[in-house]
Amino acid sequence: xxxxxxxxxxxxxxxxxxxxxxxxxxxxxxxxxxxxxxxxxxxxxxxxxxxxxxxxxxxxxxxxxxxxxxxxxxxxxxxx
Numbered sequence: 001x002x003x004x005x006x007x008x009x010x011x012x013x014x015x016x017x018x019x020x021x022x023x024x025x026x027x028x029x030x031x032x033x034x035x036x037x038x039x040x041x042x043x044x045x046x047x048x049x050x051x052x053x054x055x056x057x058x059x060x061x062x063x064x065x066x067x068x069x070x071x072x073x074x075x076x077x078x079x080x
Contacts, residue, residue, distance in 0.1 A: 050063060050064065050067045051067055051071070054067055054068065
């Protein structure tokens with residue numbers, strides 16, 4: 001096999017591999033039943049804690065204001 005034939009075969013093999021990689025990356029992922037079960041198992045039960053209730057509060061609430069202030073102090077590393 002000559003030098004030109006080797007170069008052509010390596011180029012053709014590289015082109016095939018590149019085409020396969022592009023096809024693999026462009027195809028949508030198959031749904032995985034185990035990941036759906038894992039998500040359902042990790043789901044928290046619905047509770048009405050202060051922070052969850054305060055996320056959707058539309059009026060001023062002293063309990064929510066205190067909770068957000070405590071979260072802010074914790075985030076910035078300030079002492080109580």
